């Protein structure tokens with residue numbers, strides 16, 4: 001089997017969804033079988049693939065309520081070459097609904113264990129919080145990949161994320177941070193260069209060499225409902241995520 | 256009494272904290288008595304004022320557990336001229352803890368009703384979600400001010416926010432959207448101009464005339480633990496928030 005990654009970071013707007021979508025579609029472009037899971041009630045990953053969250057018969061909501069069924073019944077193939085378990089708007093009320101369930105953090109892991117389709121990479125996009133959905137993403141993942149905006153508030157968020165990962169390791173000991181991805185980098189500002197320097201000094205070779213620059217095409221693509229490789233394949237954003245996909249593949253070559 | 260505003264928007268990274276802090280300190284600079292409330296477990300508003308969240312004896316966490324005491328016992332005066340109810344890291348586990356309480360959405364409102372200090376403006380900074388903390392912010396506010404990044408995902412988030420506001424109106428009928436603030440505007444890109452056009456067309460005079468531009472000084476200020484008016488008073492960011500403060504004052508002149 002392949003690897004499962006959770007793109008966890010409770011700081012908002014750091015590029016979790018953009019990275020899950022862009023990296024996932026680039027890995028598919030390199031010939032891998034890829035599953036994306038949208039675990040955010042905002043359903044941005046679903047929208048980013050051009051799918052309307054309010055038209056879905058099944059979504060990740062039904063998967064969490066019926067983990068023994070696996071994910072196939074809620075999975076869609078997409079024009080971008082990746083499979084998707086979409087989020088629907090029902091998810092918005094589900095966090096409190098699930099809060100009372102036994103093993104509430106392990107629902108997604110159970111569902112993936114009950115899944116028979118072989119994927120090389122499974123990428124999970126959580127919401128900007130450390131609540132039930134993000135805990136499910138962490139408990140289902142082999143590794144956490146942390147999209148980190150090169151700003152002060154994002155860097156200050158790392159200790160809380162690391163503490164939450166330690167907590168989850170009580171029920172899922174194999175979980176570790178697999179990598180840190182510098183996102184929304186702006187080489188024109190000292191702030192971006194300074195924060196990147198701090199990140200590389202503190203986290204050393206956990207940090208991917210590839211840095212994702214600010215590139216307006218990445219912000220435009222969601223309006224078109226297309227991943228960056230389709231919307232603007234020659235853009236700096238597409239090139240950066242293609243490079244990141246190659247680096248990830250080298251770091252986690254599937255057996 | 257004055258006005259209470261909640262800067263609600265579940266999309267992450269749109270400038271909720273930056274707007275609460277910058278607008279609040281500019282209103283204080285215009286001679287008003289201002290209280291800021293940090294309701295986000297990330298405690299960014301607290302950090303933005305140079306206060307360490309892990310050193311606090313009292314925070315908004317104790318306020319929510321003891322609403323009958325009011326907010327004074329947890330309120331600090333700050334060098335920036337605003338009072339603050341800070342967030343501590345204890346807040347991170349509190350959402351599920353509060354989920355079982357009767358009237359769990361009304362805790363902050365109760366606490367503000369039990370407060371005897373007179374403020375002209377109370378500004379509340381919620382987390383990027385529509386969970387218990389954000390519901391408390393909505394139920395305690397007179398108006399919602401929506402910081403809206405000029406990107407597609409942020410604009411798509413509006414219907415869900417509006418639906419949540421409708422829900423809260425069942426227990427707090429006077430709540431309404433008081434204004435929309437265009438943030439992280441980038442006049443060099445078509446995307447920013449197009450989204451701004453869509454926002455102004457759909458929401459008409461709810462939208463403040465003042466637009467907040469992308470300005471690196473606003474991203475640098477949190478590293479220094481200073482609001483923008485102190486860190487870089489001549490910057491485009493400081494001037495924009497000063498203009499917004501004047502516009503807000505005109506729109507909601509305190510009686």
Ligand SMILES: Nc1ncnc2c1ncn2[C@@H]1O[C@H](COP(=O)(O)OP(=O)(O)OP(=O)(O)O)[C@@H](O)[C@H]1O
Pocket residue numbers: 011012013014015016017018019040044126127128183184185212213214215216217218219220222237265266267268383406407408409
């Ligand atoms: N490298 C980039 N250059 C320019 N815009 C970007 C880039 N990466 C992401 N964006 C845009 O910035 C915004 C934030 O990114 P995104 O939504 O992917 O972050 P997120 O961490 O998933 O947010 P949330 O915390 O709300 O889930 C989006 O509007 C997105 O289109």
Ligand SMILES: Nc1ncnc2c1ncn2[C@@H]1O[C@H](COP(=O)(O)OP(=O)(O)OP(=O)(O)O)[C@@H](O)[C@H]1O
Pocket residue numbers: 010011012013128151152153154266267268269270271272273274295299381382383438439440467468469470471472473474475477492
């Ligand atoms: N106008 C601006 N120009 C440049 N940077 C900005 C601006 N406004 C905010 N920022 C920076 O962008 C990031 C996001 O802003 P901020 O943290 O205020 O948003 P938020 O909505 O409160 O995020 P969250 O959803 O995590 O609570 C921060 O690093 C902040 O310093």
Ligand SMILES: [Mg+2]
Pocket residue numbers: 016017018040044125126127
């Ligand atoms: Mg996202």
Ligand SMILES: [Mg+2]
Pocket residue numbers: 271272273295299380381382
């Ligand atoms: Mg914030």
